[in-house]
Amino acid sequence: MKRYALALDLHNDAQLIAEYEELHRNVAPEIEQSITGSGITRMDIYRFADRLFMIMEANDDFSFTDKAAADAANPHVKVWEQLTWRFQKAIPGAKPGEKWVVMDKIFELSSDERSDG
Template identity: 60%
Template sequence: MKKYCLALDLIDDPALIAEYENWHKSENTWPEIKESILGSGITGMEIYRTGNRLFMIMETDDSFSFERKGAMDAANAKVQEWETLMWKFQQPLPWAKQGEKWVLMEQIFKI
């Protein structure tokens, strides 16, 4: 198992943040999105929020790679529809590369 941590900002608007959180309730997340996540080698995913900053923890198996996940997502119309919907709420971190949403974080401490 490998663990990745990523960050992304939401647009700093309380109504948009509430709507974003509502989409991420278990009963509102599209089943195709959950299937896509689990089918890519991600075995667990958690998203946390403070203010308008999101923090994602992904646990993966040996089959996972960001390249494979990206290719799978690009070929999945439902994932593309979800990503377009979510972009209404999201904004890139100031240091994100062009077109980059979630930014991989660097681990700096562990016990």
């Protein structure tokens, strides 16, 4: 299993942010299928003000390149991406046209909760 953290910004407009959140309460089955069909097993999106943070888990066969190619060939995803770009803006440091930016992991803490006794 692979885990990714990604970031993206929204336009800092309360009405647009509310509309964006509403869109994500009613994601079309075709969009959900494009996500799970690519090998993504879990996706959570969090928001603070106009900043979005996504945690994505995928199987070991997942590839961003393959996902992008599949999305480019999927008319439902193309419409979704055009619709959501109305609300989104590139995060500082993103490449031109880049939406979600993969973040680098800089720290990890885990604990083993098993008891020896």
